[in-house]
Structure formats: C-alpha cells, structure tokens
Amino acid sequence: MKIKQGFLLREIAGSWVVVPLGERVVEFNGLLSLSESGALLWKRLEEEVMNEEELVKVLKENYEVEDTIAQFDVMEFLTNIKERGFIEQ
C-alpha cells in the first residue's frame, strides 16, 4: 500500500500538513493535519509498504511503545486515511 500521488506533506510553522495538489483538490478540497508520528507514518507510506508491520516498526524505532498499542494505532491510522481516499487502491 502507498499514498496516492498528488498529496504533499509539508511542515508549516511546526505543524505537519498534507496539501492536495492540482487535480487532487477536486476530490479533497482542504488540508490534512498530522501529528509528528502521523507524519512519520505518512512519509514511510510515500514509498510502497508491504504490510502493517513495517509501519509498526517505524513507530517502535522512534518511540517507546508496546507492540500491541503500536499495532492498534497503525491499524487505526490506516483505516482513517484509507477511508478518506489517501491510499492507492
């Protein structure tokens, strides 16, 4: 899985913001605000990710967190961004 083309992750005055580019504004006219950890996952997802474990690994590499919680959070993050159409189908 991978983030669709046409979204740009930017850091603006300390906030992580995803901005739709060009044609993407048609389907999503707005901004996506991410936390620092959300931004890390997003960046990883800009390249192809084979499974959720890879994302769990990103969290564990950067934060002290238990596996189960990291897994749950990754799952919920993915669900959210899939629902809103940011992931390539």
Add this chain to the structure above:
Amino acid sequence: MSMNWGQLSSRLVMNSLNQRIPLIGEFELTPRCNLKCKMCYICRDCNDKDAISRELSDRDWIRLALEARDLGMLFILLTGGEVFLRKDFKTIYDEISMMGFNVSLYTNGTMITPQVASWLGNHPPSQIEITLYGASPETYHAVCGDSSGFHSAIRGIELLINQGINVQLRTTIVKGNVHDFEALAEIAGSYGLPLGIVNYVSPRREGTFSSPEAERLSPKDLADFEEKVSLFYEQKQQEELKSRQENKTVIELNELQNKLVGNIPLYNNLNQLSEKISNIPSNKNQSKELISKDNFPKVNPLIDNYSKDNVLKDKDNSPKDILVKNDPSKNNLINNNLSIEKSNKQPDKNYSYYLVEDTNHNAGMNYEFINNKETFPCTSGKNSFWMTWDGRMVPCSMMNKPEAFPLKIGVKNAWRKLGEECKKVPACKTCSKCSISQYCNSCPAGLMNETGSFTKISSYLCELAQERKNKENELRLSADRR
C-alpha cells in the same frame, strides 16, 4: 478532541505569527482590468503599455512562489486587477497549483468562459472569490463602465459552480450600487452562498482614473447601510427559522441559532475580522455533511500517544490527526448542505454575510493573537505579505511603503526586511488613546491613504466610528425602552 478548519488555521496563524513565517502571500499579478470601477484602488486600463512592460514575467512569479513556499507560505492568493487578462495566467496557475499551497483566486468573473471554467475545474483552486459590483447591467454601467459585465459575471459564476469549484461572492458597496444590496443578497442567497460585503472603501493606492473617495458612502450613509444589512439578514434568518420549525426538520434550534449571523451584535465584527481563509464554506458535493465541531471526523488516537520526547503518554489535548475540509464551521456563517455537482443540482438557499473590513485586505487576521502594542493591528508584515504587480513586497494591498524587493535580494531577505521596516512604522498616538476605537477600523495603511501620514487621524474614519457608536447607542436605547 476534534479540530475544525477555523481551529487548524488559527493554530497555523498563531505559530507563524510567533515565528514570523510568511504563511500567507498575496500576489497581485497585474494592475490592469477590463472593468473600470469608480472606486478601484489600483486599476489600470487593460492595454496600459506601461503596466504591460513592467509586469513581472511568469517565471518571476513562479520563482517568487517557490521561494516563499520554502519559507513556509501555505496560503496564496492570486489577484489583480483582473488576473485573466494575463495571457500567461494559466502557465502561472498550473505551476502554482502543484507547489503545495491552498490557492485562492480573486476575479470579477467576467472573463470566465466555458473553456476557462473547464481547465480550472480540472485542477481547481481551493476557492474563487468573485466580486459582483451590482445586480443589473445598469448598475454595472454606472459603477464599472460596462453594462455587459453583469451578465458576464453571472455566467462566470455559474460556469465555475457547475464545475464543482468552491465559489464565493462578495460585493463592494458604493453610492452607485447601494440600492442593489437586497438584489445582491438574493443572488448570493440563491446560490446558497454568503455575501462578503466590502464596506470600507479606501483611497487609491495608485492609478489615476478612479475616484474612490467620491464614490464611497459617507460615514453616516455607511453606518445606516451596515444597520440595514444586519436587519435584512436577521429577518431572513427569522424567516428561515420559522420555515424550518414549520417543516419540523431535525435540527436543534440552538444549533441553528448559533449559526445565525443575526445573533451576533453588529459591531462585534469590527473587532473580529473574519479570518479570510477559515470563513469559506465549500459548495463541493463531498461536503454534504454538516461540518461542525460536534460531528467532525473522530480523533486518531495515534497523536494522543506519542510525543517528541518519545515516551508513551496518556491522551492529551493537543491537536489531532484530523481531516480538515476547506469548509469551516465558524459560528457566524450558516454552514450549508450544498451539493453542487457537475450535473447542475440546485443549492439550498442560504442568507448570510460577513463584513470585509477594509477594501482589499485579505490576509487572515486574528486580533486575539496580535500584540496590542504593535502599530499594525493585523498580521501584515508578521505572517502575511502582498506582492505588487511591479515586484514590490509590501505589508498589504493598500500600502506602498514599507516595501522590499524580493526579485533583487530574494524573498527571504525581503521578508525579513519588510518585518523590520513594519516595526518602525509609527503609531498614531491619537488613535491609540481614542475612546471609540472599537468602532473604528483605522490602521497604518488606512491612515496613510486617507491622510498621507501614519500618524494623522482621518476625518472619514473618525466620523464613521462615531456614526457606528451612535447607532449602537440608539439600539441600546430602543432595547431599554422595550
């Protein structure tokens, strides 16, 4: 906790103000226009050779945008004059639309053809704001010198709406079109859009043939007009409330009333400039749901649990991973259930408005974030700037000085210099001690344009403030009597 557009943009504004990041940039691509509005602050003829020869190239504008983006600019406005007069506008627009900005366009709408609407619809800006100068060809003739402008503008609005583009409407009220106010309100209402009302018309920043001071309403007439607007919308909203009650729709009356402009005291607006960006409701079909702080997308717990010091924490109140549609739920706008699709579905009627305090100041402003001791009561020079058509970076649309030259020294240096120069602008001592300042929208730009000095008071602005105060006193007295 969820976050709406207003909260996100407030956070960005606050942080960029603190760090002096140029979050908002306004690019005046040309001073030329196909209309000749009598109150224009800048206008030049569409064939003005001097303007054409001195306008920046498309490469210049693209370079400026890129440099500003690298400094943190997120919101960009493309405006003029009339932007569609530039033959290279599409070139500039196409590049800018891929740079990672939230893009706004200003236009008079008269040059929008089906072809233009089509390519805009393919990769649209976040919003297009169209100014209507009247509600009839006659008024367009009187105010703009072009009777065909009215139908051209309406056509432009409809072409853009039919492409699913987020169109917003505003008007600039002067002597020549004040009689058209209710008709303009009806036009906006019929599209389900709030009407932005530019009430303060400033003297020219440059140019020669317009006469804004002669065209604008007198202070008394303007105060009367503002009252009329407030009463008009209050009545409309009462009618809507009544009709909804009669229809027994499932909306909490409180929720509805919270959204009604009529419940906000008229002169609150004077000190609460609507943050431009966050005031724009969307008419995109994906915004069918009523986006309010109560039904916004759920918090993603991811953010709750992680922090910069890499320790798992309990849920906190920091802003969350939130999808923020360009459709705020500011209390003073009726958020609309529009579903404008490319198939010409009719919008629900919507009667609401906002006052655009000064003629062309578009940068987002949050008074609560501004240090009251600073001369500029706004974000100009702090997190926003205006690029003039001839390559000068100035604080806002109304100002010629202070200025900096980014094409010569780069945007980064020019932005820093502009900020330094703005801090040196002296405050008007009389204004700072004024007892009725809450009714006044004077600022350095206004004072300079009105009087030629940053420190002289303007009789027009003083009288206007006094008239507004008088109005409020009258309202209080009549309320007391009841």
